[in-house]
Amino acid sequence: MQSTGAKRFERPVIIRTGGSDRTVVDVNSAAEILLKAFPRETARRKAAMAACLRVIRGEAHSPVARQAFVSAALEVGILAGD
Numbered sequence: 001m002q003s004t005g006a007k008r009f010e011r012p013v014i015i016r017t018g019g020s021d022r023t024v025v026d027v028n029s030a031a032e033i034l035l036k037a038f039p040r041e042t043a044r045r046k047a048a049m050a051a052c053l054r055v056i057r058g059e060a061h062s063p064v065a066r067q068a069f070v071s072a073a074l075e076v077g078i079l080a081g082d
Contacts, residue, residue: 007055009066014081015073021080027055027062030069044072 007027015022017037024030031052038045051068054060073079 007062009062011066011082013066013070013073013079015078016080017078024069027052027065030065031056034069034072038072039076039078042072042075044068044075048072 009025009027009030013024013030015024015033017033017039022033024033031049034045034049034052048065048068048071051060051065055062055065070079070082
């Protein structure tokens with residue numbers, strides 16, 4: 001089982017939503033954004049959510065979720081910095 005610290009991203013991801021930037025530093029924040037603030041449903045969003053859940057359950061490591069989150073954010077045009 002991973003510790004909570006292992007769920008942090010090695011490098012933050014910056015997204016732009018609602019006209020402002022948001023810095024995403026961990027898997028829990030990424031999952032919350034995917035659930036509540038993502039602009040639209042896409043296959044990459046679903047894959048990113050699944051990756052986040054695997055990390056939360058201790059079945060994967062945070063870089064897997066980070067890469068999936070970056071890919072989903074890039075697809076919908078909200079990635080501001082990686």
